[in-house]
Amino acid sequence: MITLPCLECPNDQAEFVTGAVIYPHRPELAEKKAWRCSSCGAYVGCHPGTVEPLGRPAGPETRNARQYVHRILDPLWRDAPAFYDKGAKAYGIRRAARTRVYAWLADRMGLTAEECHTGMFTIEQCREAYRLLKQATYADIRQWAKAREEKAA
Ligand SMILES: [Zn+2]
Incomplete structure (x- = not known):
């Protein structure tokens, strides 16, 4: 327990x-x-290969909503290598793109990076994330991330 x-x-x-x-x-x-x-x-x-929970226990409706969020969230970072030169390493690009997509979503939803995981989301947050992600493209998110990185530099 x-x-x-x-x-x-x-x-x-x-x-x-x-x-x-x-x-x-x-x-x-x-x-x-x-x-x-x-x-x-x-x-x-649990996180793959561990006993660490992915978030908070949820009922069937919330679990289903979380899966819907993943269905539109994951392609955003998974398809990111298409934006770069063919020679670039897809694994590194996907990892960086994934961080950017989650940072963007956290920013839009007013969450911290730690709170911004589908396993933490309530059904209302799933609906909000779905609405935001549906209108997003990786090109937009990359632009947002670059502007933020420049501001921080
Ligand atoms: Zn319960």
């Missing part, structure tokens, strides 16, 4: 469980790791 406030109910204790508990009918997911609210069953997954 760790102190991890549930998004859906007043409980702040989550228990560590595996996929066998969360997906009893999906043996292929039995190895997955998650933190689950013992009062209402809300849950959140």
Whole structure:
């Protein structure tokens, strides 16, 4: 048990469980790791390869909304290498682009970098993020990031 406030109910204790508990009918997911609210069953997954929670336990609607956010957020940074020379290293570009996309989103939503993870989002924040990201292009975000880097220099 760790102190991890549930998004859906007043409980702040989550228990560590595996996929066998969360997906009893999906043996292929039995190895997955998650933190689950013992009062209402809300849950959140873990950072890959760790037992560290991705955010706050959430119910099905919020989890679904978080996935929708990822569906439009991830291509923004994943497709970023298309903006650069062919010789550039795609891995480094994606990593830098990902940081920029999250920084931009945090700025627009008035969140800190630590708060700006889909695993932390409530359903209202998911809706706000979706609306913002839907209108964004990586070109715009890159321009925003460059202007901010110049101001900081
Ligand atoms: Zn709960």
